[in-house]
Amino acid sequence: MENEKKTDLKSLPLEELSEKLKEAGYPAFRAKQLYHWLHAARVRDLDEMTNIPAAMKKELSEKYEITRIHTIDRQISQLDGTQKFLFAMPDDCLVESVFMKYSYGNSICISSQVGCRMGCRFCASTLDGLIRNLTPAEMLEQIYEAMRQTGEKISHVVVMGTGEPFDNYDNLLVFLKMLTDENGMNLSRRNVTVSTCGIVPRMLDFAKENTGVTLALSLHATTDARRREIMPVADRYSIRELMDACENYFRVSGRRITFEYSLIAGVNDSEEQAAQLGALARKAHAHVNLIPVNPVKETGYRQPERNAVIAFKNKLEKHGINVSIRRVLGRDIDGACGQLRHRHLLSCRQNNQAETTSEQR
């Protein structure tokens, strides 16, 4: 078929790439060369691959495509060097990533989907619903393109941007495999974190995959009733089931879980809730990462006062829990997840509508 989509070279793990090239009659070392160009040298297209013969490039370009994403907007914080990127995918869908500097190295927070269908009430990423899943190449490219743009190395990756990674499970697994492949980006498994709103069956599957990465659970409430008020996914899975899945992940992987807890004034920040969270975290061998909620205009949720945040932290520490308060990075640029995209999308939608109207005329 003429308009059938070409296979994306950049989404193929090394074994698959090797098989395809072998079928096409190429010697085995060509797959490694190609994989190296794409994922270690991270060049943009075939022209830059100096040791690949022209005839092979021609054949490859007939059968395959190489995903490239483009930087549409880049905001650099004057306060701490945090950089927020808005990337356009090959079909013009927009995705956000955040590059952050820490004492231990540079970290990037990437998106796993275009939009999200989980509906968490405090989150801007879900306001426009889910458009589509991102491919492994589109997840990798967010990292590669940020490295090209900043000229810096990246040692840590968190899948904590827009989207629910376990709602794009198969692509996530391929992405993680490629990200940690020593022939490519070669990122240490220990430096990768995947954050989920808590899709229990996938958490159990993920433990079996033995990826060695850190799992973060967006808990945000200590009772099922309160969790249901702020996270629709809580209608499907109870905190009890979540805790069992966390304990299982810890047992199987030996990796400590992180609980993400967005503190919302008057909703989940009481002393009693701190005590309940402490008990849950102790049982699940979890660290707790407190995130004073980022106000999103559409939601009306507010952060507790700073001293209430500290008091909440102290109370948890009394339970022997390891707690961090997420450093507020890039205060001077669009803070909350999905806000940059949401803002662009509104204007983008208007443009699209204008185009459709003029086409219909």
Ligand code: SAH
């Ligand atoms: N879907 C995944 C990952 C994306 S969200 C998940 O739910 O974990 C990354 C983290 O930021 C989650 O813990 C999410 O609940 C939190 N978050 C989203 N919007 C927020 C906001 N406005 N303020 C604080 N945390 C927020």
